[in-house]
Amino acid sequence: MKKGLAVWSVIGAVCLALTAGFPAWAADDVIKIGVIGPMNFMQGKGHWNGAVMAMEEINAKGGVQVGDKKMKIELIKADSNEFLSITDATNAMELLLTRNKADFVVGGFRTEAVLAMQDVAMDNQKIFIGCGAAHPELCTRVAKDYNRYKYFFRGTPFNSMFLVKTCFIQMATVAGILKKVLNIPKIKVAIVAEKQVWADPMVAATQKTLPKLGMEEVGVWRPSQTATDVTAELSAIESSGAHVIFTIFSASVGITFARQAGELKIPAAQVGINVEAQKEGFWDATQGMGNYVMTMNTYSRDVEVNELTKPFVQGYIDRYGEVPTYTADTYTAILRGIVPAIEKAGSLDSDKVVQAMEAGVPYKSPSGVVDYLKDEQGKPLHDLKWGPGFLTSLGVQWQDGKLVGVWPNKWQPAKGVEVTYKGVVPYKIAPWIIEKYKK
Amino acid sequence: MILDIIITGLISGSVYALLAIGFSLIFGVARIVNIAHTAFYMLAAYCIFFVTQKAGLHPVWGMLAAFVSVTFLGLLAYKLFIDPIREHEGAVLIGTIALAIAMQEFMLLLFSGDYVSVPSLIKGYFAISGVKVFYQQLLTFAMVLVILFALWVLLMKTRLGLAIRSTAEDREVANLMGMNDSRVAMTAMGVSVGLAAITGAVIAPLTILSPFMWTHPLIMVMAVVVLGGMGSIKGSFAGAYILGFAEALVVFLIPQGAFLKGSVALSIMILVLLIRPEGLFGIAFEEER
Numbered sequence: 001m002k003k004g005l006a007v008w009s010v011i012g013a014v015c016l017a018l019t020a021g022f023p024a025w026a027a028d029d030v031i032k033i034g035v036i037g038p039m040n041f042m043q044g045k046g047h048w049n050g051a052v053m054a055m056e057e058i059n060a061k062g063g064v065q066v067g068d069k070k071m072k073i074e075l076i077k078a079d080s081n082e083f084l085s086i087t088d089a090t091n092a093m094e095l096l097l098t099r100n101k102a103d104f105v106v107g108g109f110r111t112e113a114v115l116a117m118q119d120v121a122m123d124n125q126k127i128f129i130g131c132g133a134a135h136p137e138l139c140t141r142v143a144k145d146y147n148r149y150k151y152f153f154r155g156t157p158f159n160s161m162f163l164v165k166t167c168f169i170q171m172a173t174v175a176g177i178l179k180k181v182l183n184i185p186k187i188k189v190a191i192v193a194e195k196q197v198w199a200d201p202m203v204a205a206t207q208k209t210l211p212k213l214g215m216e217e218v219g220v221w222r223p224s225q226t227a228t229d230v231t232a233e234l235s236a237i238e239s240s241g242a243h244v245i246f247t248i249f250s251a252s253v254g255i256t257f258a259r260q261a262g263e264l265k266i267p268a269a270q271v272g273i274n275v276e277a278q279k280e281g282f283w284d285a286t287q288g289m290g291n292y293v294m295t296m297n298t299y300s301r302d303v304e305v306n307e308l309t310k311p312f313v314q315g316y317i318d319r320y321g322e323v324p325t326y327t328a329d330t331y332t333a334i335l336r337g338i339v340p341a342i343e344k345a346g347s348l349d350s351d352k353v354v355q356a357m358e359a360g361v362p363y364k365s366p367s368g369v370v371d372y373l374k375d376e377q378g379k380p381l382h383d384l385k386w387g388p389g390f391l392t393s394l395g396v397q398w399q400d401g402k403l404v405g406v407w408p409n410k411w412q413p414a415k416g417v418e419v420t421y422k423g424v425v426p427y428k429i430a431p432w433i434i435e436k437y438k439k
Numbered sequence: 440m441i442l443d444i445i446i447t448g449l450i451s452g453s454v455y456a457l458l459a460i461g462f463s464l465i466f467g468v469a470r471i472v473n474i475a476h477t478a479f480y481m482l483a484a485y486c487i488f489f490v491t492q493k494a495g496l497h498p499v500w501g502m503l504a505a506f507v508s509v510t511f512l513g514l515l516a517y518k519l520f521i522d523p524i525r526e527h528e529g530a531v532l533i534g535t536i537a538l539a540i541a542m543q544e545f546m547l548l549l550f551s552g553d554y555v556s557v558p559s560l561i562k563g564y565f566a567i568s569g570v571k572v573f574y575q576q577l578l579t580f581a582m583v584l585v586i587l588f589a590l591w592v593l594l595m596k597t598r599l600g601l602a603i604r605s606t607a608e609d610r611e612v613a614n615l616m617g618m619n620d621s622r623v624a625m626t627a628m629g630v631s632v633g634l635a636a637i638t639g640a641v642i643a644p645l646t647i648l649s650p651f652m653w654t655h656p657l658i659m660v661m662a663v664v665v666l667g668g669m670g671s672i673k674g675s676f677a678g679a680y681i682l683g684f685a686e687a688l689v690v691f692l693i694p695q696g697a698f699l700k701g702s703v704a705l706s707i708m709i710l711v712l713l714i715r716p717e718g719l720f721g722i723a724f725e726e727e728r
Contacts, residue, residue, distance in 0.1 A: 040552040083552070084651070195698035224698040226655065228646040229450075232690040235443050235570060252554045252647045259556065264564055264571050276554065284492070285556050285647070 030074040031064055031348060033334060034102030036092055036117065037109055039079040042279055043132055043327045047107040049320050050131075050328030051075050053312075054335040064339050067346045073334070076100045082113035089113040093120040102126065103348050104338050106155060106330045111135040111198045122148050125350050127357075129155040129333040132326070134163055135198055139383035143375045150354050153382040155337065156298065156329035156367070157393070162386035164202045164209075167272050167296055170395040170407050171246055172213050174271045174294065177427055178243055182437035187215045190237045190268065192257065193248035194225040202248050218242050225251035230260055238266050243433075247272035247295070255285045262289030267436040269429065270294060271395075280322045283401055292430040294397040294406065298326035298367050303394055303405035303423035305368050312366035323403070326393075332365040358382075367391060388413050394421065399428050442570045444687045450576055452683025453583035454642055458656055459663040459675040460590065461634030467607035467670035469624035471521060472532050477660060478539035479632050481653040483509045483639025485546055488557050488648055498560050502640040506633065513632025517625060525624070539653065546650040559644040575644050582641045587676075590634070594672070603627050607670060655701065662708040668721025677719055682707065 035051045037044035055073045058064060063072040078096045081088035089110075096102045097120065105121055108114035109132035118138060121128035128151060130138055136159045142149040157163060175187040191206050193199040203220060210217045218240040221233045230253065237245060245268045249257065254276035261270065274295040276282055282290055301323050304310050312331065316324040324331075340363070341356035342348060358380060362371035368391040373383045384391055388411075395407025405424040412418050462476045483505040490501035520538060524530040561574035594600035605613040606623045614620050646652065663682055667674025685707050686700040693699070711719065 038552070040547050042553050045551075222698055224700075226647075227698075228652075229447070231571070231573075231576075232443055232447055232687070236691070238571075252649065255554050255556065255647055260573075263562070263573065279553070281553060281555070285554055287556055287558050 029071045032102045034076045034096040034105040036078040036107040043109045046325040046327035050331035054331045065343045082110045090116045093117040097124045106333045127151045129153045131155040131330050134160040139381040142382045143379040155333035158384040158386045164205045171271050188218045188242045189244045190242035191220045191246050195222045199248045227253045242268045245270045250275040258290040258293045259286040265432040267433045297396040300396045300405035308366040448684035448687035452680035456679035457638040458660045461631035463675040465631040468627040474535040475539040477653040477657040478542045479635040480639040483636040484643040487643045505640045506636045509636035510633045517628040543650045554647045557643045579641045666708045668718030671720040674720030
């Protein structure tokens with residue numbers, strides 16, 4: 001009896017090991033796309049939601065034409081846990097590619113993690129479209145070592161040099177409004193950037209650019225990304241006489257800063273990047289104190305960049321109850337990046353699909369026109385082109401509980417050119433700023 | 440600036456004092472290094488969030504609910520997970536780490552990793568010599584002082600406090616004197632977790648909530664306890680304010696280096712330990728117990 005039990009136990013254990021140790025014998029007619037990101041956070045959820053929308057749209061039409069057969073898309077979710085551990089992120093990527101046998105990967109958020117995940121993907125020669133990290137290094141690697149890094153493409157956002165350029169334009173717009181309305185002769189700017197790798201080049205660039213814009217820098221503050229009290233910084237900023245606070249935040253400090261600045265009614269307009277302020281939950285998270293905070297964003301309710309914007313944004317809102325964040329551009333990465341390239345290449349072979357992706361631009365997407373840059377020597381960067389007619393992003397502002405688009409609104413990037421997206425509204429100055437300077 | 444430093448230092452120091460005293464108490468009485476201590480603080484904060492933002496009740500109800508439920512949870516965790524392995528210090532350390540991570544992951548599942556906040560009990564601010572201070576900060580500081588006073592009364596003026604202090608001083612002798620050290624340890628655990636819960640309750644309106652919010656205070660609490668002397672409540676109190684003010688000084692004097700405040704505080708701890716390894720009020724030799 002005991003011997004029989006032992007034998008059956010061994011057989012059972014072996015069966016369990018076989019089923020657990022081997023990947024499922026998947027049907028050959030699926031294309032596996034890995035979606036990797038911090039899945040317990042808004043950014044990862046955006047990755048997944050956007051990818052799901054793309055998958056459903058494609059599969060509803062019968063799938064992807066790969067040569068002479070149709071293949072459906074299957075998504076594989078991978079939690080990178082990149083906020084806490086880069087090692088977890090690389091392990092997740094490794095598992096996605098080796099165990100789950102993903103054919104393509106989209107996602108990633110933190111630059112530090114994506115740099116590491118990129119190497120794993122390149123080791124496996126799999127196409128990886130980054131949908132969250134902004135550091136230029138991700139794409140300069142492509143030009144420096146094309147044979148190794150050619151499988152990487154930037155999906156969103158455009159790199160941090162363009163991010164800061166857009167922010168400067170938005171900051172200049174706000175400064176212009178303050179100057180005009182409040183009669184301020186020279187705008188003073190306080191730079192507040194969380195202490196993270198991605199923000200470092202932006203701080204340096206800002207310090208160089210402010211004098212060129214006719215503005216004065218009054219100080220740089222670098223709180224921790226998870227700071228829960230920034231009253232010290234706010235006191236110092238107020239004492240400095242800043243009219244504008246240029247923010248560079250991607251983590252929770254964005255909420256803390258906005259809330260405390262709003263509660264203390266710091267008489268300076270916040271503009272820049274505040275990733276938390278892009279979320280609809282920001283209003284509740286700041287207990288309503290985040291009013292008048294302006295940030296860069298990719299999408300906004302009611303703002304249309306082109307005819308593709310509204311169907312995507314409204315479809316996302318109808319399905320998920322909130323406006324998509326920029327990480328949801330996994331939708332574009334899959335629907336308009338990977339899939340057309342596969343169909344053009346007629347194959348899932350990474351090298352062929354890379355060539356097809358390079359040849360497949362420019363193409364229209366809900367956030368603008370996607371095209372790829374080359375470096376000074378003409379080598380491909382696989383980095384996104386920025387500018388009117390391509391991708392510009394939006395400037396959004398919290399106005400009385402609503403996140404509305406305020407830029408570009410009569411933006412004149414060049415002589416004779418004016419850009420206004422459908423649905424933008426005028427920028428509002430906080431009443432306490434008006435009160436202080438009207439006196 | 441001096442006033443800013445004083446206010447910020449007092450608030451931070453008070454928070455660390457509340458947490459560190461609870462941590463020190465359970466170590467002193469039962470030799471339990473409870474890594475999950477600040478995870479209970481995180482649970483309390485989320486309890487208030489749930490009661491105020493989801494159930495729509497007043498924050499005071501949230502604080503009461505947080506204190507009662509988290510203390511109960513702490514006692515349950517002690518009885519089920521810690522008490523059976525209490526004699527094995529290594530196992531307790533690992534067990535409490537696992538408990539903390541489990542609580543974190545559970546909150547992550549329930550509330551996701553998105554940052555949330557709770558409303559202040561008193562909105563607005565006032566100015567002292569041009570320095571703006573939130574009413575909530577003042578209220579928090581006042582509540583902390585009241586709690587510390589209540590703790591002092593408990594420990595110094597009650598029989599229970601006498602039993603706790605005796606057991607902390609010498610467990611064997613306390614046992615011989617008729618004090619049930621197991622029951623005292625459980626009571627100390629209740630007081631310790633209660634302190635963590637109250638800290639979560641009073642600090643929640645001033646901070647951003649996330650399932651990972653327990654990790655930074657844990658590092659600071661351990662630094663405070665080591666600086667003050669393991670098992671010394673007086674030491675924890677002093678250490679908390681030393682490190683609280685150290686953090687405030689860094690934030691105000693080095694704006695670009697504000698992110699270094701934790702590192703500077705820990706460096707001070709290391710410096711003190713190099714000079715006095717047992718901590719400021721710790722006991723140099725175990726035999727002195």
